[in-house]
Structures are given as structure tokens and as C-alpha cells.
Amino acid sequence: MTHLARIERDALCATFADVGPQAPTLCSPWSAADLAAHLVLRERRPDLAPGIWLPALAARTERGMREYAAKPWPELVDLVRSGPPVWSPARVPSVDDTVNFVELFVHHEDVLRGDETPGPRRELSTRETAAVWKALTRSARLMFRRSPVGVVLETPQGQRLQARATDGDAVVLRGAPAELLLAAYGRRRVAELEEVGDHAAVQALWAAPTGLG
Template sequence: MSVAQSERAGLVTTMRGVGPDHPTLCGEWTTRDLAAHLVIRERRIDAAPGILIPKLAGYTERVQNQVAAENDWNVLLDQIASGPPTLSPFKLLDPLINVGEMFIHHEDVRRAASGWEPRDLDDATTAAIARQVPLMGRMTMSKTPFSVVLRTPEGKTLANFGRGPSVTVTGEPAELLLFVSGRDQVRVTFSGDDDAVRAVREGRAGL
């Protein structure tokens, strides 16, 4: 089982456990809304582009609301659990592009509840997540007017981009991935000028 498949299975198990009305870290979305998002991302090619393209977001939102309202909760979860359909472009790319997606949304459900703690991840999962950090960081923090260093507690630099005063964000790869994706429920520390740190924290585009 790939890391993406393992995280997908864990996400579905967690969602089944909390039910369709549980909050998430995705704004006002409940777990039902999040499930609908994941379904249209892999199964509605007509609506998926609006996830990333603002001009198409209105149509995507309407389709997502429809999918959430018209499908039984267990049907939505079964569709997520089964993975991308055979003809979906996500099918072959699943091990590459769904590691971050499934991990982040798994934590979106877990960390929306009080008392959450980071999971103990195996080496393969940690390594796969670490590979996602540089790309995600550049996608969400490219406009930050500072030099941002993303570093593990052991001192390994996972990403270093931007110019100007330097801000170092230190945390485990999973925490760094969640941070650059716009989540605040993370265990990271910051080193740098206070104003620069504030700008980096507030300047994430979020996904």
C-alpha cells in the first residue's frame, strides 16, 4: 500500500468515526463538505478545475453543494475509499499527487477537535511528506517578501526560498507541510524578526 493509499484509508476511517457534521480546518466546511470536495476532485472533471482557478470556483461550489446534499454519507466515503476511477487522470498519479492531499485533509479532520496530538508517522510516510514541503511552500508562500527557511528539528533544510530578511520555520515535515498549506493548528517554532515572522504567518496563500 502506498503512502497516499494509507492516508486515504486513514482519512476515511477518521471521517466515519466522527460523522458528517464534524468541523474541519477548511473554514466552514463540515466533514460532509470535505468529502464532497474530494469526490468532485477525482470524479467530476467538469467541476474540478474550479478548485484552483478562481474564475471557475462558483460552478465548483455549486456542484460540491449538490454532491454533498444528494449523496448518502456512506456513499461519499465509499467513493473516496475506492480511489480515483479507472479513467481519471488521478489514477496513475495517485502515489505522487495525493500524498499531500490525503494527509492534509486527514489532519483537517483530526485537528479540528480539541486535544489533538500529532500522529507518530513511519519513516516512509515522513519521507513522502517531506518531499511535498518544497513544492507546497512555493505554491503558497511565493509572494512573501522574505527569505523563508523550512527546517526540521535535526537541522535539515527542506526548503529555502525568497529574498530579504530571513525567517526560519522549524518543525517535523508533517508540521511544516500543514503550516505552508495555511493551517495554524501546527507544532512549529519561528526564528527571525517579529514583523517578518508575522508577515510570513499571515502571508500564506493556503490550500
């Protein structure tokens, strides 16, 4: 059975081929070419990748990204499609799933929803949906850690996850796992969600940053 990161990588590359290098993404001002360059650099240039997270090293990382983004579009997409290099532990499918599935999934949605219109653009398989929910169970508490109010995630199928526990008000976010994941990763503006809770609590939730940053 093809592992999930490979499925998502192939789907993302098909979208890249459809939209072209100048397509907008949710990672504005990045274009699709910039986003593809980010993914390639993250996997292939461990000497430059720390600049993704460390401001002191960001200038070198940005130069490396520009070099990749300037490559012919089919060549750059092929670099994304080929996946981790032979020396990377992520060549092992289980490691690839752990390290790359969510990264690829979220960035695929960044391209698909680059026009900033909320809501799904594709239908996920049962297996993919389960993997997204599993990823949420591992990461939701980290992603919502700065919320001043409690946060509960619910799916239409009745799955429920306490993402943030507090003594005060709580907000329930209801939606498909993919929509909840996007909200957790700071893409609430394009996520199709129902927000249940006191108006002030909902405002407080979204006034606080979500995600890893």
C-alpha cells in the same frame, strides 16, 4: 507495498467514519461531509473541478458538491475510499501518489484538527514522514513565494530547506515535516512550530498569504 496515497486515503476514511458528516474542519465553513464531497468531485467530475480554482465556474462546482454532500454518509465515504475512477490516470499508483498524496494528507489534517487546537493528532511512519518532507522540497518555494522575508525550514533531525531567499531578514521555522507542510499550506494556526527570527520579520512572514491561493 501499498502506495502512500492509498494508505492516506484509507486513514482519512477511517477518520471520516469516526467523526461523522457534521464534524468541523479547518476549511470552515465546510463540514466533514463538504470536504468529502470536494474530494470526490475533484476526482470524479473533471467537468466541474475547474470551479475549485476559477471563480467564474464556482457556482456549478458548489452545486455539484452539495449533491455529493447530501448522499448518505457511508456511501459518500465509500466514494472517497474507492479512489480515482477507472478512466483516471491516477489509478496508476505512482500517479496517485504524485497527484493525491499531499491533497489527502492536508485534508486529513483538516479533519483531525478541525477543533483548531494546534499540534499533531497521529504518529506518522518513517515512510510517510519522508514523503511529506519530499513534498516540501518540491513545493515550499511556491508556497512561500509571497513572503517579504526569507524563510528557512528545519526539522528536528537536521534537515534544512531554503523556502524563500531574500536579501533582508530571514525566519527559521522549526518543526516536524507535517507541521511545516501545514504551515506552508496556510494552516499555520494549528501547526506546532518554533519561529526563530526578528519579531518584525516573523510578523511580516505571516502577514503575507502562503499556499497556492
